[in-house]
Amino acid sequence: EVVLTQSPGTLSLSPGERATLSCKASQSLSSTHLAWYQQRPGQAPRLLIYEGSSRATGIPDRFSGGGSGTDFTLTISRLEPEDFAVYYCHQYRNSPTFGLGTKVEFK
Amino acid sequence: DVQLSESGGGLAQPGGSLRLSCVASGFTFSSYAISWVRQTPEKGLEWISAISGGGTSTFYADSVKGRFTISRDNSRNTLYLQMSSLRVDDTALYYCAKWRDYYGSGSYLTNWGQGTQVTVSS
Numbered sequence A: 001e002v003v004l005t006q007s008p009g010t011l012s013l014s015p016g017e018r019a020t021l022s023c024k025a026s027q028s029l030s031s032t033h034l035a036w037y038q039q040r041p042g043q044a045p046r047l048l049i050y051e052g053s054s055r056a057t058g059i060p061d062r063f064s065g066g067g068s069g070t071d072f073t074l075t076i077s078r079l080e081p082e083d084f085a086v087y088y089c090h091q092y093r094n095s096p097t098f099g100l101g102t103k104v105e106f107k
Numbered sequence B: 001d002v003q004l005s006e007s008g009g010g011l012a013q014p015g016g017s018l019r020l021s022c023v024a025s026g027f028t029f030s031s032y033a034i035s036w037v038r039q040t041p042e043k044g045l046e047w048i049s050a051i052s053g054g055g056t057s058t059f060y061a062d063s064v065k066g067r068f069t070i071s072r073d074n075s076r077n078t079l080y081l082q083m084s085s086l087r088v089d090d091t092a093l094y095y096c097a098k099w100r101d102y103y104g105s106g107s108y109l110t111n112w113g114q115g116t117q118v119t120v121s122s
Helices: none
Strands: A004-007 A011-015 A019-029 A035-040 A046-050 A063-076 A086-091 A102-107 B003-007 B010-012 B019-026 B035-038 B042-049 B058-060 B068-073 B078-084 B092-101 B108-114 B114-119
Touching: A004 A086, A004 B108, A011 A019, A019 A035, A019 A086, A019 A102, A019 B010, A035 A063, A046 B108, A063 A086, A086 B042, B003 B092, B019 B035, B019 B092, B035 B068, B035 B078, B035 B108, B042 B068, B058 B068
Parallel strands: A011 A102, B010 B114
Antiparallel strands: A004 A019, A019 A063, A035 A046, A035 A086, A086 A102, B003 B019, B019 B078, B035 B042, B035 B092, B042 B058, B068 B078, B092 B108, B092 B114
16 A cells, blocks of 8 residues: 655645645655645545646646655645645555645644 | 535444445546545545446455445446445545546546545444
């Protein structure tokens, strides 16, 4: 099983700031096996990024994904109020797994 | 718009059974693999099962294998999860989620329902 470790657990930032979220895999992955989801309180997860760096339909360009091998990142260039949420990375290589999430909260 | 709507959750006793349903709309249901994913505050998101578009192939996480059965009725655009031999640690919010197309390496979950709560307690 591929274990995904997300850090930090919580990121305290202000609107307009840049957020950088990390996802480390226990085994090397192709970037095509990595996705990111956003979950707002009381809502279901929403696909943000697929294949490591491609934005899903309707996702603003302030969200970007990158990385390769075992190290992947999600960057939010300028936080908007609606971006304060929990973010999960997800891999499908041989059996789907998810990270435990990074909460982006108001500072 | 793609919509997925789960139902059937509730309170069950340890060792009991429940059947979850997920009704889909807004896409050609039979063309897409669908999964069940559950969420708890302690363990986060956990993939538990998947079924191919035609329903001929099914996949399970070790944690539910032999206890849960996934199925689908493409004529009704409905996905099911038959849960048996329920344990306290099956308590979770259960989501159905649609894959990009197939279930397999390189695919990903594109849409999720709002979830249905399952609580297993005596």
